[in-house]
Each structure stands twice: as C-alpha cells, then as structure tokens.
Amino acid sequence: MSIASHLEWETTQQFGVGIVIGLAISSTLVGTDTANPNFLLPSLAAMLSSGLTFCLAFLALPKIKHKATFSSTQPTFHIQKILSELRATFQRPLVGMVMMVAFALFFSILGGEAVFAMWCDQQFGWGPQQFGYLIIFYFLAIASIQIGLTGHLAHWLGESKLLLWSLAALTMGLFLRPFSTTVPQLVGSMLFVIFAEATGIPTFTSLLSRLSGARQQGRTLGLMQSVSGLGGFVGASGAGYVFGAWGVHWPYWISALLMAVATVLCWRYITQTDLRKVMYGRRRKKLLRLFHLLDHNKSGTLELNDFQRAGRRVAKLRGWESGTTEYDVLQVSFIGFGEMLQQLADRDGNRKIDEAEWLHAFLDQPIDQEFASLFLQIFDINRDHQIAFEELRTFYQAYGISTADLEDVFYTLDLDQDGRISTEEFDTIFAQFLYSDDVQAPGNWMFGVGLPRQL
Template structure:
C-alpha cells in the first residue's frame, strides 16, 4: 500500500501544481470566466469518456499496466501544457491529460483488491491522504514557480515541473509496484466474457443503493469542483491574489484533508459508521461554501475553507468505501471506473455551471448555489444513510 500511496502522492503533487495556475493561464489568453471554467472542465470531459474503459481494462489486464499507461500520458500532457502558445493548445493539452487520467479510479480499485471490508474505509483514506498531501505541496510549488503577480505569471516552469514528477512516479511504479489483481480473480472476470463499457456504467447507476451512493458523490464533487475552478478568479477580484497566494491556500486545504483522511477517517468510520460521516461531511461542505462570500479578511477565508475541507475530507472517502462494498470482486474495477465517470461528470458540469453563474450573476452566486445543493444532499444522506454502517462486501457474481 505504501508504494501505491507514494505513486499517487507524487502524481497528485504534479496535478496540484497546475491547479492555481490554470485560471490565470486561461485569462492570459483573454478567456472570460465561463471559458476559463470550461477549460478546467475539459480535463473532466475526456476523463469521463476514458474512466469506465480503463476501469474494465484494469479488471481484465491488471491494475499495474493501466497505472503505468496513465502516468506516461500525464508526462506528455504536462509538457504539451508548458509549451502551449494559444488557448486552443491549452484546451487540447488538458483534454489529452484528462483522457489519460485513469490512475485515480485504478488506484481505488487497487485498494479494494488489497483490503478487507473491515478496513476498506481506512484504505480509501490512505489514497485520500495521498490526495491531501499532493495538494499540500503541489499548489504551493505551482504558486511559487508561477509567482505572485497575476499579470506576469510564469506558466511554463510549473507545467514542466509537473511532467518531471509524473516521470518519477512512473519509474517508481515500474520498478516497485506489484500487480494487485490475482490470477484467480482475473480468470473469473475472463469467464464472464467481454462487456460493453457504457452498458456496465449504466448498470452500475441503476442498482438502487449503489445509484444513491453515486448520486451523493456526484453532488459533493459538483459543488466542490465549482468552488475549485472559480476560487482563483474570486480571490483575484476580492483580494487581488495571484497564483502564489492561491497556491498557499490550497496547500492549507491539503493539510486538513491529509490529517483527516490519512489519520482519522479509519477510526471515525469504526466509531460512527460511514453513513453518519457522510451526513456530517456534506453539512460542513455546504456551510463552508455559504460562508465564503462573507469573508472580508484572509483569516475569515481560511476559516470558511477549513470547514469546507473538513466536510469534503469526511464525505468522499466514506462514500467511496460504501460504493466499493456494493461491488463483487469480479467487477470492482468496472464499478469504481463507472463511479469515477459519474463524479467526473460532476467535474464537467460543476465548473461549467459555476462559471456561468460567476459571469452572469456575480462572483458570489456559485457559492450560494453550492450551499443550497449541499443542504438537499445532507437531508437525503440523513434519511438514507444516517444510521447505516458499511455492509458486508457483495459476493462474486457468477
């Protein structure tokens, strides 16, 4: 598990490096706020297409080859991004990066292979901690390399640094990462015969409890992605911040996420159950979003985003744990890939919706709308999951 943690961590540092950079990169090419959020959503659009395909491929050929392929794709895309000389090149580079981004869904499937139902939430928390730590270092590094002046940011250096980090992750995975999918399970999957990737995706969503869990994940990611993609533009207008200041704040959020998902989520899930963590997490996520427009100082903004980060760090690994336990051992890669496609769709629609609200109704509206959505999600989670704990894992289907 440590090797997988290291690979995901290094890769997410590279991903995090470009987070505070992209909104300013888009505005550098005279893009409007709604076009900037569309740029950020492009990554998720192509990831939506590739995730269920790569998930099924990881079931058939193993997790390791898919992880290696996605890391190679990341290297190429970051180099492409660094040398982009037009808005169109920027869009194409992000689209290719998203299409090759199968490492996250595959990493989740890898965790389901090597953990038991009892410690599944803890395993998901380990990957969540890699996310959190990646976002501690990544945005801070990207912000420092790009600079604090939004009008004269260095866009090439952070992108090339991200490419180097993905190359390091690739080498570590190539040398150290072992295949987690046993020959026995792979034979069972092969015996089921070929399956249509998108049919598998829709079958996943039509299973009642699994569909509910995916819907809740969709809602959380929808509002968080809307915040994530408009936040730099909001702080530029409110505080005249550049990439460096935004990088530090995203790093602060990463610290909170890493502490909760890396050290607390396992114990909290055993004590309270994943269902209650989802309820509390979604409530905090909505509250944090609603407080952002009222922040007039950096301290106030740090407090609001801290509440938001706590909510996201509690709800997402808990939902991933519950989802994974609804999947049989022969379909885990497909289910996690389909789930990833659903939440990736949220990363498409969330930024686009937030960008339109930002451009047409003012910079505060995405956060008020996100708060309203999360209140609805919290009520649904309380009604359906409030007293639930993780179920026993689903048996393999014949």
C-alpha cells in the same frame, strides 16, 4: 472498513501530500510579481517531476505475464448490457441515493475549486503566489484530517452519521464563502469544506463497498468513479459559466443549495430506509450458513449427534481408530462444542437447536470469547493452538465444503502470511465472520468461497 475503502483512503492521503508538495514548489517558482507571474518555471518543474516519475515507475513496476487463452470467441462491447447494469444499480434505493449524492458532492467541490482562484482575485486581489499558499493550507489540512481523524470518526460515529456530518459541513462552508471579506473568515468557511472533503469522499467509497455486495462491488465502485467524474466535469463547467454570467458568488450559492437538498435526501434515506436491514440481513445469512454447516445430518436442528458424526468423520480422515487417545480427545472436543452451543441457544431444553433458537441466541447479542476458543478446537486437531493448511483441509472435507479454492482461502485467513492461522488471527477472523458488515472482510472466507460471493 473494507479493503477497497482502506486502499482508497491511503491513496487519497498520499495524493493530498503530493499536491501539497507540488503546490509549495509551484508557488515559490511563480514569483511575487502579480502583474507578470512566471508560469514557465512551474511548468518546467512539473515536466521534470513527471518525467522522473515515469522513469521510476518503468524501472520499479513488475512485468505482468498474462496466461495465454485459447477461447474461440473474443470479448465484445454490449451497450445494452452496460445500460441494464446501470439501471439495476440505480434501482437499488440506497445505492442509487449514494450515487446521486456523490454526483452532488463532486459537482459542488470541483465547481467551487474551479473558480476559487478567480474568486480570490475578485474578493482579495490575490495573485498566483498568494492563492498557491492558500491551496497548500487547504490540501495539507485535508491530508492531516484523513491521516489523523477520519478513521477515528468513522469508528466513533459510524459511516452513515459521518457522511451526514460531511454533507452538512460542505453545505455550510459553501454558503459562508461569499460572505468572507477577511482572511480569518475565509479560513473559517474553508474549514467546513476541508472537513467535508477529508471525511466525505472516503466515507462514500466505504459505504458503497458495504452496500454493494461482493459480486457487484467492483462494478458499483467503478460506476461511482464515473458518476463522480461526471459530477466534477458538470460542476466545473457550470461554475465557470455562472461565475461570468451571474456573478462571482453565485457558483457557491448554487452549490450550497444543491448540497442542502442532497443532505436532506441522504438523511431521509439513511434514517428511514433499510440501511440497517441490509447489514442485518448479511449477518443473518452468515449465521444461517454456519447453522446449516454444523447440521451434519441435515435434519434442520443441531443435536449432539451432529457433532459426534463430524468428529468421527475427522477421525476417519486422519486415520484414527476408535479407542485411541487421539480419537477420544477429538470426540470430547466436538461433543463439548455441541454441549456449549446447547447451553447458549437451546431455549426450550429439548437438547435440539432449531433455526429460530440459533438466530435468537447469536444474531442480536454478542458472543463471548469462550465460543471462539471452543470453535478453534474443532479446527486445531493437533492441539498446538494454531491452524495449519492440512487442518483446514480436514475441516472442509469433514463438513463437505469444497476444497477447490482452499489455497486462496487459507492465504486470505492467514493474516500475517506466516503459514499458520494463530489463535489471535482466528479470534479476529471469527469475529469478522460473526459481526463485520464488510463483505470483503477475510473472516467471511472461513467456510469457503461460496458465502462471500453471495453477500
């Protein structure tokens, strides 16, 4: 899961808990008289809560000091540039599809929620308090699923399949709601919608984060927020009109039909288009980046000479002369790493590894733990089983990687922020570099900032 999506999931969970607490208070304060509900007390409670929140935020949030800039030009708003970015985003088939499905999802969810209180009044004769208790159950169930189940389902099923299940569940829940004439039937139909909202919305964010690429990620996620907001606005407005003009059940039937179409389209694109190719292509790009990095003499093949040259370069940077113990140990580590790579990837036995052999060995099959351990040795110059800042700098200099952003890179790779990259941290970030589909995974920064910006 990406950093962006992880934060999104945490925020959604906290938001859901806040809604539950607010609804519980409001449902109690509104009273039991359905003919004359007390709307004043819930409003006053909301006002006091908002005021208290503002005061706490004012006291707790840090002051941000902006650096002075001396640019002679001021940023301008270019509508044509924004429209071109929108077109570019929607021209990417998978991203455009996910955006359209997000519109349908929020159209249906918020449209159904907008008329839900009136529908409960027409169907069951419920007042504000009864409806408030129902909504408490609704959001409490959403928060519980997100906290305890959504992450496990995403890991088990994969985000694509979980998204399809969410859309199908929402379609079923919206279709069944008009047929609910008893409370158990209503709760049953709501459970489908609850599952869809608890799993579908976070999955959309995570999936878009993976599909976007690092350079377009912020823009794409921001665009999703706009599309989702527009879908919710149109859905709520349309549901209110349809509720009064066509009948109390029609908002749900229309939304169910829309979600059925969205589910079919999503299934078609995810199963028949190049979603897997996108992720496969990113892994391939990362492996080729590592291949060309290790090709020290830029001959197009990996040979033992490449690792000998790199070892000599590191020794020179550290001031170690040939014949010293440090020099000999370093050469053994680099040559041993090169020999291990030849054992894994040199298919024709010519003691050279070309790009095709490299990709065949590492792209389609997992790499054992020994590979990461040996790779750590060419970083860990002083053999203390951890990587210090200067050791990472030496590696970058030996392989010609820019050190301009080295502090940011080290901060990203040092997962526990203790000033060292431990063996466990290295195993984690190296596995992320090799296997993770998340463009924001810290492991993508292992060999400089150039690669994450290209994904």
